[in-house]
Amino acid sequence: MASKAWLISVRKILEEWAACKIPTIQRGFVWNEERIKEFLDSIIKGYPVGSIILWTPKDEFPHAPLIDNLNKEPNNTYILDGQQRVTSLFLVYNGWKILRNGELIEVRPVYYDPKGNKLFVSSSKSAEKRGIDVSLILKAYSGDVEAYQELMVKYPNYAKTLGELARKILDYEIPYYELKDNISYDEVADIFVKVNSAGVKIENMHMFLSLFVGTLPQELSDVKNEIIAIHKKFGARESFGLTFETILRFVFHNLGVKQTQLSDNRKFKSAIKAVWDKYGANPSEIRDVVSCSERAIQLALNYLEQELGVVKTSFIPSQNALLPLFKYFYVNDYETPEKLPREERKHLAKLFILSSYVGRYSGNTKIDQDLGIITKGRFPIEQLIKRLEEDNHFTIKDFERDKNKFAEAIKVQGRKYIMLLIIALYKSHARDWTIQEKRVVENVKANDYEVHHIFPREYLSRFDIIDSDLVNDLGNLTIIDPYINKEIGDNEPLNYLSAYSEFLEEHFIPVEQELWRVENFENFLKKRREAIYDFILEEILV
Template sequence: MKIFLKPEVWPIQQFIENITERDNYYLPSFQRDYVWDEDDVKSLIDSIIRGYPIGAIILWKPSDKDFIKGDPFSIPLIDTDGDNGGDYYYVIDGQQRLTSLLLLFNEWKIQRNGEEISLEPISLYPTPNGGYRLYKSDKRGIDISLLLKVFAEPGMSSLQIYNKLIAKYSEDYIKKAEPIIKRILEYKIPVYIMSTTREDPETVMEMAQAFIRINKEGVRIGNVELMLSLLAGKMGGLIRDTIYTSYKEIRDTGFEIQIQPLIRLVLSNFGFGQSQISHVERFASSLDTLAKYPADQIKPTLDKSVNAFKLAVRFIQRELPLPSAQLLPSQQTLVPLAKYFYTEDIAEFNNLSTEEIGKIKHWFILLNFIGYYSTSPDSKLEADLRAITESSGVFPYHELLRNVEQRKYPTKIKKDHFMRGRNVNVLKRSGRQYLFILYLLMAQNDADDWAGHPITRVPYKDLARHHIFPKEFLNQNLVIDDPTDKEIAINNLGNITLIDKHMNSEIGDLPLHDEDAQRYSGEDRGYISKIGLSESTLEKHFIPLDPDLWKLENYEEFLRERMELIYFTLRRAYPRIIG
């Protein structure tokens, strides 16, 4: 037995101190991106205050810390001033929750691998009867992060923050918040530490299987992704360094790719079959053999591969346009596109005909929407890469669609398939294809972020997934008994758009319609008239212009009407893939 499980329970405060001051926590490349927003974090904090379970954190502690330190594609959970001197861990499950807690304890900003991750403040409003309200802004209530600093450990810095707070709020108001903040500080998180006695290919396979079984977030990741992350260090120095440099260059543009698609392309161009990668022993042995090749035999193929991949990314950024790989339901769709550019020696896609560009775009959108590579990606990629290498100088659109058809996947997006977005929580991974389509159509519509900037010119990390009927407003006033049904009713495609983060926080839980604002919030106007959103702006976000549909009593009709507007734009923009 090479894997040992040790369950523990750590108070939040101790866990944060372990991460920032004692031990060293790293993310494998498949766990890299933080995708939660203020609504997610507000729900997490609310669960902690109420004493609800928030799930376990699962860590992998290798026997040799150099196993992690030697992985060129892992990154720290949070940047610290060098080695903390303690143990080394991979965060296998719980990255979103840990990152959220780090933001909570660090005034909503942290550095990760030299990049800033930030959120708008979550504030606490203690009510007179000992209760509380949470807000996605520091304009109502007190910033919880500051309150944690005051009550966590008394000291000079916490005294200074306390004095600033009582200058702005009454001392009694701060004291009312103390027992609520103590619930956060005393909350205990279950932590499972999976220790390994040695780190060989067989152990990697075991950890891959463990990850598949314990993962609760719906992340479709299998043996290949974990092995590519953890065995990347076995590749020769030139291959590893070139891949890493190119990978970092792409991420520096804000596109936020994962490493696996790039490694898949490179290995394919060195003769590796996608299915071959699944056999861990043979895969590791082949990497050892490849590492021994002379540099002059490797470099031309390697350079051509990374250039083809970069071109595929630029194509997606310009032609769709797509600002971040976080929007992609499957990043594996980049592999066949890059393979086509590699096979046909295409250095720039300006020379492609309008017809060919259209076919590539339609194929790319279709496969992402239907989730083609979500299951059994190895054999599907193998068949698609073969079709590309055997093509006669043009993108093999029809051959690739035949591969899709043979797997019993749809080759057209039918209306009823698209309308399922009305019955799916699009903020979860299982609904990502609908958020992907929504962004593309908003880009087609020249939609802005409600702060005066076209969304195509705004970094994706600065856009909030805004609930048109505010989430908290619906939570309080929408009468649906089943919690899952209620969650879907609030978070379905019909109620989501993308706007500026600060604007989203400013709106908070204020309703759309003036009458609802007066009835439920004690405000004179709903946020549409308060902000002064024009009809043109509303139309570009597919928001029906009939003010009666903005009332809570007509919420269901609003959703139906908005879904029709989105579908109409989809049919007009991409007729080739509409059935």
């Protein structure tokens, strides 16, 4: 195994490395144009940019091409570490877009401002008035005659400056290591883990996915893409917003990997071995598990929307609380959420609300425990609630007492209150205060909503009420149409609430006008908080 570092210029990388491969243990390209700009800036200034590790095994491993290149035969050299930097260089050289496995990778152009001697990012057509496309500069000084002629015609006064800039980039040397001998895949995986752990470049679960897929036979190498496709389906902003981590937690638990193993790279090897001990005789079942996991996620999200009106992750404290719901639909063969017995629907809702509210699944051990319980049979709500009460020291009575506590609900730590609000509004069939009378959940699903302060912040500040625990308390917040929110502005409740009287009760807003006065602000908050908590208790928790 080679341990000596060699040096290679950017020019040589562009000439010789286009036919390299990306092993599946690497993640996809994630840098944006700002990162590329910083990378180029470091090169121009002569700063170190890190080393690259290449691997040339005798056998072929699951991979993607660095760049789709019809003019060159692919070699058997893999970029084990450094593909973000190498991909960035090829993006610069190829006009900011390349194809990889037929999929377009594209970023906004980086320009060089010769007057200010700095780089900037822009997609505006007017960018060329104050800067020069770095891609054009690089191609012009790499032997592209047409690019050179275009550069000289457009920017004749900067020929010397641009030539010096191009040379700084093209002649810059990057250190690289080349692993050639017949080292095993396990050794390569070990190197990959150590390299990425040192710089915290890849989250543990992403790293586990990459290492796991690298052990799959070639006919199953697209499993990684299938898992990524699940994230694309449920992770988009216009969709539910699931994180990749949540999906990986669920899929790998279904394959027999514990959450504690996913979070510790020292346990990766034994976890992957356990999967192969289970599925080695019939590896195609792995694809079945992934497919069933996707179906379970879809059913669980449909259930959340239909039962609680939860359609976005931005309204829940932690996505880990979704895992028991996913597992429930994975082990129970329901075609649709509507097929669930009524009592079971309520049990699921109760567990989801309480575990989210108290933050039960912040640790891996409790996730493993509860998913294990659900796997064993029908939904054991009593056992799960008992565990929550014992482990988290939280009961329904504690939940009831919380209705008398003011707390910031806008920030991340206050999401449990926003969750209660969206569920209560959904269950009360709350509308958005417009003449169209759309349900609030429709606005949220379409990302066309505003969190409205019933006593506007500007209005409260006139009376020196600035404590965020009061101003942003659950009792002062509701969800309405953005246009209506803007129209209300900083009006006092006494002046505007009457105009929306038909919507007040379904938004749990006290109808006693005396409570709409600023001197009764805290009493207003208490009454509305109580109404929301009592509604959740009566409808779902008891």
